Amino acid sequence: MEIALEVPQPRLRAVPSEAVPPAVDASDAELLERVGERNREAFEILYGRYVRPVFGLALRRLGDRGHAEDAVQEAFAAIWRSASTYRPERGAAGGWLYTVARNAIVDRLRRNGPAADAELPELASAEPGPAQQAEDSFVSWRVHRALEELQPREREVIELAYWSGMSQSEVAEYLGLPLGTVKTRTRSGLARLASVLEGEDL
Amino acid sequence: MSPEFNDLVGAEATGAERERLRRAHELLVQAGPPPELTPELRKGPSLSVVRLQQRRVVKRRAMLLLAAALSIAAVFAAGFAVANHPGGGSGKTVLAPETLALKGTAITPRARATLQVWHARSGNWPMTLSVVGLPKLPRHTNYEVYLVRNGKPWGSCGTFRVAGRSRAVTLTLNAPYALRKGDSWIVTRPGPAGGEPGKTVLAPVSA
Numbered sequence: 001m002e003i004a005l006e007v008p009q010p011r012l013r014a015v016p017s018e019a020v021p022p023a024v025d026a027s028d029a030e031l032l033e034r035v036g037e038r039n040r041e042a043f044e045i046l047y048g049r050y051v052r053p054v055f056g057l058a059l060r061r062l063g064d065r066g067h068a069e070d071a072v073q074e075a076f077a078a079i080w081r082s083a084s085t086y087r088p089e090r091g092a093a094g095g096w097l098y099t100v101a102r103n104a105i106v107d108r109l110r111r112n113g114p115a116a117d118a119e120l121p122e123l124a125s126a127e128p129g130p131a132q133q134a135e136d137s138f139v140s141w142r143v144h145r146a147l148e149e150l151q152p153r154e155r156e157v158i159e160l161a162y163w164s165g166m167s168q169s170e171v172a173e174y175l176g177l178p179l180g181t182v183k184t185r186t187r188s189g190l191a192r193l194a195s196v197l198e199g200e201d202l
Numbered sequence: 203m204s205p206e207f208n209d210l211v212g213a214e215a216t217g218a219e220r221e222r223l224r225r226a227h228e229l230l231v232q233a234g235p236p237p238e239l240t241p242e243l244r245k246g247p248s249l250s251v252v253r254l255q256q257r258r259v260v261k262r263r264a265m266l267l268l269a270a271a272l273s274i275a276a277v278f279a280a281g282f283a284v285a286n287h288p289g290g291g292s293g294k295t296v297l298a299p300e301t302l303a304l305k306g307t308a309i310t311p312r313a314r315a316t317l318q319v320w321h322a323r324s325g326n327w328p329m330t331l332s333v334v335g336l337p338k339l340p341r342h343t344n345y346e347v348y349l350v351r352n353g354k355p356w357g358s359c360g361t362f363r364v365a366g367r368s369r370a371v372t373l374t375l376n377a378p379y380a381l382r383k384g385d386s387w388i389v390t391r392p393g394p395a396g397g398e399p400g401k402t403v404l405a406p407v408s409a
Contacts, residue, residue: 047247052236059237069240076247136232143233161205163235168209186210187223194226 028093029086036084046097047076053144054101060137061105067112075104098141146196154189157182204231302387304404309391310336312367315404317347317387319377327377329359333389334370336403339363343392347375348399350386355399359387 022034022042028049034042054075058068078100086096147155160171161182168186172179207227215223306313313335320328331347339345344361351357360375389404 044247051243051246052239055239055243056237065240068237069242072243139229140233140236143229144236147236158230159235161210162230167205183210183212187212187215190211190223190226190230191219193230194222197226197229198222 028097029088032083032086032093032096033088035080036086043076043080046079049148050097050101050145051076052148053098053141056140056144057098057101057137058105058108060133060140061102061109062112067108071105071108074108075101078104094142094145098138102137142197143193146193149196150189150192154185154192157185158189158193161186303407304333304387304389305407306335307402307405309401310403313404315389319381322381325378325380327379327381329375329377329387330372331362331375331389332370332372333362333364333404335367336364336389338366339391345403346390346392346399348388348390349377349379349381350388351382351384355388355390356385 022031022039022045024045026034026042026045028046031042031046035046051072054072055068058071058075059065062068062071079097082100086093090096147158150158156175157171160166160174161168164171166174168182169179172182175182207224210227211220211223300319302317302319304313304315304317313333315331315333318330320330329347336345344363346361347359348355349357349359357377357379359377360373362371362373362375364371386406388399388402388406390402391400393400
């Protein structure tokens with residue numbers, strides 16, 4: 001995927017921003033700061049951490065994978081453009097990124113206009129109201145972002161346990177692992193997830 | 203269907219730790235599965251300038267250029283209308299404006315300007331001055347455009363300011379005089395005494 005970026009013209013700088021690559025375990029706030037200095041590596045790390053939450057958010061709001069993919073592109077372009085405006089003292093990086101991504105998605109939604117076949121429902125909808133939808137979206141954002149912090153082997157068993165419909169025995173058989181190992185990884189994955197969500201530097 | 207917390211965690215975690223895991227479990231259930239990325243999204247950001255953004259930038263620039271072109275066309279159209287207005291003071295018909303090219307003097311060598319003099323209307327000679335390369339003046343001082351007759355500044359045609367050397371300025375001035383053959387114009391800095399022209403900063407190219 002190509003992200004919309006306005007690559008700055010080269011300038012003489014006392015300390016080139018690309019000189020020191022960002023640490024892979026740098027916090028989101030640190031990465032945002034580096035992105036604000038037009039550091040591409042920081043942007044790629046941030047992209048890896050947030051592409052699924054952004055895509056998930058876009059899918060929820062737009063309901064179409066093509067439009068959602070475009071919205072992701074626009075959201076990351078907006079992040080690149082406005083990263084220098086992020087101020088850590090005003091809030092966590094995750095919340096700032098959520099706002100920028102949501103705004104880009106809403107802009108895309110407005111440009112798409114209402115669905116051609118949209119009709120007013122005759123009966124009260126069982127769908128959650130806007131406030132509940134907003135809360136659900138933010139929970140999904142936080143959890144999907146937190147999943148990126150798990151070890152791949154923990155994440156694999158968590159995703160299979162929660163969303164594949166398989167029992168733990170079936171997950172063990174599917175992965176060719178002892179059942180005890182699957183249970184241990186599930187517990188450690190949940191524990192790490194809890195820590196990340198409690199830390200909430202997202 | 204969501205898995206049961208007790209089936210996943212068993213009896214090993216207890217107390218506060220068990221509640222932490224339960225909270226994470228509930229959030230996982232509430233969040234639902236993360237989306238499967240499309241192949242394009244999986245590729246990651248390439249950091250090259252994206253076509254979409256590029257198109258927008260190009261479109262924005264094209265719109266600006268179009269607006270600038272329309273403005274220029276509007277100035278010419280207005281001048282043409284003025285030149286052909288039946289109430290013109292001298293009764294002459296001038297279809298095209300007279301254009302005078304001006305260049306910077308020794309104190310403003312990079313300055314350039316064009317002065318378009320439109321046909322008279324009710325005793326006024328509207329002029330359009332486009333200038334670039336003049337330095338910004340101190341506060342409360344202005345450049346002044348002078349009608350030159352017999353080689354000397356003869357009458358003021360208006361004052362103007364600039365924001366800086368790199369900022370082009372286009373403005374409308376007026377010569378409320380009966381122009382004669384051989385009349386010309388210069389642009390001056392403010393003089394030491396009020397009302398007197400200062401040093402010339404723009405003079406006709408042919409001068």
